[in-house]
Amino acid sequence: MGIIAPDRASAGTSSAIGNQTAVAGAPGTLPELNPQPENLYARLPQGIVTTSVDQLFQWARKSSLWPMTFGLACCAIEMIGTFMAKHDLDRFGLIGQVGATPRQSDLMIVSGTVTTKMVPAIKTLYDQMPEPKWVISMGGCATCGGPYYRYPTVVQGVDQAIPVDVYIGGCPPRPEALIHGILKLQEKIMRQAKEGRRPTPDMELVLAGDGVAAA
Amino acid sequence: MAIDISDPSIDTLAPTESQIVEERNLETVEMTINMGPQHPSTHGVFRMVLALAGERVQQVEPFIGYLHRGAEKLGEAGDVEGYRKAVIWLDRTDYLSVWPNEHCYMLCLEKLAGLQVPERAEYIRVILSELGRINSHAMFYGAFGADAGATTPFMYAFALREELYSLFEAVGGQRMFPNYFRPGGLREDVPADFVARVGHVVDTGYRACDEFDRLLSGNEIFLARTQGIGVVSAERAIDLGLSGPVLRAAGMPLDVRRVEPYSLYDRFDFDVPVGTRGDCYERYLIRLQEIRQSLGIVEQAIRDLPAGPIMGNAPKALRPPKGDAYQRIENARGDFGVYIVSDGRSAAPYRVKYRSPCFVNLQGLNDMVVGAYVADAVLALGSIDIVLGEVDR
Numbered sequence: 001m002g003i004i005a006p007d008r009a010s011a012g013t014s015s016a017i018g019n020q021t022a023v024a025g026a027p028g029t030l031p032e033l034n035p036q037p038e039n040l041y042a043r044l045p046q047g048i049v050t051t052s053v054d055q056l057f058q059w060a061r062k063s064s065l066w067p068m069t070f071g072l073a074c075c076a077i078e079m080i081g082t083f084m085a086k087h088d089l090d091r092f093g094l095i096g097q098v099g100a101t102p103r104q105s106d107l108m109i110v111s112g113t114v115t116t117k118m119v120p121a122i123k124t125l126y127d128q129m130p131e132p133k134w135v136i137s138m139g140g141c142a143t144c145g146g147p148y149y150r151y152p153t154v155v156q157g158v159d160q161a162i163p164v165d166v167y168i169g170g171c172p173p174r175p176e177a178l179i180h181g182i183l184k185l186q187e188k189i190m191r192q193a194k195e196g197r198r199p200t201p202d203m204e205l206v207l208a209g210d211g212v213a214a215a
Numbered sequence: 216m217a218i219d220i221s222d223p224s225i226d227t228l229a230p231t232e233s234q235i236v237e238e239r240n241l242e243t244v245e246m247t248i249n250m251g252p253q254h255p256s257t258h259g260v261f262r263m264v265l266a267l268a269g270e271r272v273q274q275v276e277p278f279i280g281y282l283h284r285g286a287e288k289l290g291e292a293g294d295v296e297g298y299r300k301a302v303i304w305l306d307r308t309d310y311l312s313v314w315p316n317e318h319c320y321m322l323c324l325e326k327l328a329g330l331q332v333p334e335r336a337e338y339i340r341v342i343l344s345e346l347g348r349i350n351s352h353a354m355f356y357g358a359f360g361a362d363a364g365a366t367t368p369f370m371y372a373f374a375l376r377e378e379l380y381s382l383f384e385a386v387g388g389q390r391m392f393p394n395y396f397r398p399g400g401l402r403e404d405v406p407a408d409f410v411a412r413v414g415h416v417v418d419t420g421y422r423a424c425d426e427f428d429r430l431l432s433g434n435e436i437f438l439a440r441t442q443g444i445g446v447v448s449a450e451r452a453i454d455l456g457l458s459g460p461v462l463r464a465a466g467m468p469l470d471v472r473r474v475e476p477y478s479l480y481d482r483f484d485f486d487v488p489v490g491t492r493g494d495c496y497e498r499y500l501i502r503l504q505e506i507r508q509s510l511g512i513v514e515q516a517i518r519d520l521p522a523g524p525i526m527g528n529a530p531k532a533l534r535p536p537k538g539d540a541y542q543r544i545e546n547a548r549g550d551f552g553v554y555i556v557s558d559g560r561s562a563a564p565y566r567v568k569y570r571s572p573c574f575v576n577l578q579g580l581n582d583m584v585v586g587a588y589v590a591d592a593v594l595a596l597g598s599i600d601i602v603l604g605e606v607d608r
Contacts, residue, residue: 068253069253069255070253071259072259072260072281072282073259073260073282073284073307073310073603073604074307074310074391074392074604076259077310077311077354077391078390078391080369080373081373081376081377081380084369084370084373084374084377085370085373085374086373086374086377100253100254100255102253112260112282113282113284115280115281115282115283115284117280117281117283118252118260118281118282121252121253121260121281125253147303147304147307148284148285148289148304151284151285151288151289152285153283153284153285154284154285171392172390172391172392174390
């Protein structure tokens with residue numbers, strides 16, 4: 001985002017507090033290296049923030065990803081642990097919804113082994129989530145089948161059923177690893193402002209149609 | 216805890232017939248609803264189809280198998296050291312308290328192969344098994360509170376679990392599945408500060424238990440929701456083959472650690488909490504009491520922990536003689552058993568079978584849920600304390 005802010009280095013009367021920092025520093029030090037004053041308003045850029053609508057929307061989306069409670073197996077326990085007080089996920093905007101419905105979620109953390117019996121349910125739940133939506137595949141089983149290599153009823157990775165954005169390895173991944181994956185997803189969401197999101201089936205129809213702009 | 220659990224004024228099941236419906240000859244329709252496999256309160260991928268008349272459950276049909284991962288079949292995977300490898304899938308069956316299941320498998324394998332385990336290793340195994348039981352019961356406490364609508368106890372439960380996970384990571388290298396037990400002993404010795412750490416964890420555990428009690432056990436909403444719900448009588452429980460806290464709440468003092476002591480449990484002094492009424496509240500109280508008893512066992516084991524080797528005479532290439540062995544233990548959920556069949560020459564077992572207590576305890580769901588409200592069905596299911604990894608294996 002571009003920021004148009006008044007010139008801080010100038011010792012003009014526009015900001016008396018800015019003056020104080022220039023004075024407080026030792027002679028010979030650059031004004032930028034002086035510690036910022038505690039006043040919040042002095043620290044905000046006094047001016048206009050320019051950004052693109054895409055970036056603004058993606059920033060809003062990444063800052064409040066609401067996951068659908070989708071714990072399948074052991075990774076779910078670590079995922080629940082990541083929501084809890086020691087490694088809080090609420091500070092990243094992910095709230096542990098009490099009413100876990102796919103209709104109001106935008107993130108699906110597939111945590112645990114995906115079996116062939118479960119795939120129709122996963123597909124239904126994924127389809128029930130409204131756009132924009134992202135999927136994190138947490139743990140070895142959801143990524144590639146995990147320790148259950150080539151067992152007939154275990155699907156070797158949930159990406160055989162639904163598209164996945166971030167893969168997290170581990171059996172189970174530590175809470176820190178899950179947080180890392182979520183942060184990577186947030187970076188990906190911001191990148192999608194420029195690169196565009198994964199086309200959904202209906203978007204593809206629109207794009208193939210008579211030129212109506214996609215949402 | 217000043218709670219009167221024998222209060223008869225608590226209304227359990229009101230009559231199923233509705234006066235209004237009868238007087239006005241209203242037509243009612245039986246509704247079939249589906250709970251799961253994705254549901255916040257099914258404790259995993261468990262599905263129940265309930266036939267309801269209003270809010271009352273007339274019929275319940277459980278569906279399992281959404282997490283069938285082949286722990287038994289994969290145990291026969293015979294390429295390299297299958298006997299040692301089979302335990303990693305067993306870990307992941309009861310993923311809440313990992314250690315008791317690992318312990319059971321190792322005991323069974325040692326029984327089959329005739330391996331000796333040094334005392335120090337066995338003491339450490341018992342300590343970790345009991346800590347695993349505490350881990351599982353703490354999770355039960357949190358999840359059961361959440362089922363009843365209390366979201367705060369979950370946080371406190373996980374605070375205790377994080378302490379335990381830190382200890383497990385220090386001992387075994389990983390929080391959840393350290394794969395630390397070996398046939399004949401342990402992979403390596405415990406760190407130098409093990410005794411001090413476990414002492415600290417025990418103190419934390421006692422304080423946490425008191426906190427759990429203060430949070431939930433006397434809460435009148437919780438009492439109204441759990442007392443008298445999901446009752447199974449002792450005779451019916453025996454008929455169904457239930458075990459664990461579900462059976463003990465009904466009045467049968469059956470704990471495998473007492474009935475068929477294995478490992479070192481005959482050396483420790485601990486009580487087996489038993490209930491009288493067989494309802495959800497008593498199962499909850501029993502599990503909280505069991506946390507305290509387990510902490511007592513851990514204290515005694517730490518006090519008596521001998522020095523010595525931690526690995527017995529297990530050969531690198533384990534080929535037990537032809538035959539079979541069965542070992543039962545008291546899991547956090549009930550009577551867990553491992554059955555290993557060896558054909559005498561393969562690198563992997565011919566067959567491993569796990570007797571899962573949750574799978575059998577789920578048979579009691581019908582008795583607990585039919586005739587009760589839907590909300591009670593959720594609590595009854597929670598009070599059985601199922602873990603789908605074990606049900607589906």
